[in-house]
Amino acid sequence: MAPTGVLRNLTLVLGAAVVVLGSLLFIAWKLYFRGTEPAGTWDGWELRELQERDPAVRLPSSPALSCCPQAVWKQVLVLGLDGAGKSSVLHYICSQKARTRISPTLGFNTAQLRVGGLEMDLLEVGGSYNLRAYWPLYLSDAHVLVFVVDSVDRSRLLTARQELHALLAEEPRLPLVVLANKQDKSDALSTEELREELALHLLSGQRELFLLPTSATWASLSTATSVLHVKSLLVTLLSQP
Ligand SMILES: Nc1nc2c(ncn2[C@@H]2O[C@H](COP(=O)(O)OP(=O)(O)OP(=O)(O)O)[C@@H](O)[C@H]2O)c(=O)[nH]1
Ligand SMILES: [Mg+2]
Numbered sequence: 001m002a003p004t005g006v007l008r009n010l011t012l013v014l015g016a017a018v019v020v021l022g023s024l025l026f027i028a029w030k031l032y033f034r035g036t037e038p039a040g041t042w043d044g045w046e047l048r049e050l051q052e053r054d055p056a057v058r059l060p061s062s063p064a065l066s067c068c069p070q071a072v073w074k075q076v077l078v079l080g081l082d083g084a085g086k087s088s089v090l091h092y093i094c095s096q097k098a099r100t101r102i103s104p105t106l107g108f109n110t111a112q113l114r115v116g117g118l119e120m121d122l123l124e125v126g127g128s129y130n131l132r133a134y135w136p137l138y139l140s141d142a143h144v145l146v147f148v149v150d151s152v153d154r155s156r157l158l159t160a161r162q163e164l165h166a167l168l169a170e171e172p173r174l175p176l177v178v179l180a181n182k183q184d185k186s187d188a189l190s191t192e193e194l195r196e197e198l199a200l201h202l203l204s205g206q207r208e209l210f211l212l213p214t215s216a217t218w219a220s221l222s223t224a225t226s227v228l229h230v231k232s233l234l235v236t237l238l239s240q241p
Contacts, residue, residue, distance in 0.1 A: 151182050176207055
């Protein structure tokens, strides 16, 4: 391999390692301080984008004093291939607004939502090839996995299926919410077709498993494919004892 190729690969690996370290630090930070932030409502949300170059610098400032120490903290891990719509879905869930332009996630995004006594951290790890190797590191803290699939991207369905099955092989009980995203597109596969293509029956077993059609566009705000249904489902799932 030419020296420039080696250097490029080395840079990619180092970049990804920095991302992972930063996000693990962030999770540790959240675990350490969980329950010490003020409670809010669906309107009380934050979305942070932490890029690969300076993850530590962008860590949140010191948390506020405790007002609701009894709040229950849960983490939702949002994964899926690059371009599937993870950031769009997150943004929509948190702000109830669709975004017309969104950049690929180079590291990870995190958002916080509070509903009554439930505090949810939603963590998206980018879906590009070099970041997928790190997905399994985030599973152990997750209470629910949301896996977003581009319902139009037929050529990569097999890859999505392989990544999902590999991830869950070691997690037989982790609840799974699969989002059949981009249902607004005319050539989108239906949820039944996707259930088959992703071989979801092999993943059901002991876990709770849901497959929802979604669309993270303005036009779908009040339709059956609205991402807002995901929000309700997550609250229901995570409110269980
Ligand atoms: N038509 C349509 N486009 C969507 C939908 N959701 C996302 N998109 C578009 O798909 C592209 C990728 O969306 P992202 O949200 O960045 O995808 P991602 O899964 O976060 O990708 P990575 O961060 O690279 O892993 C963007 O151009 C979005 O505007 C949807 O429901 N319908
Ligand atoms: Mg993204």
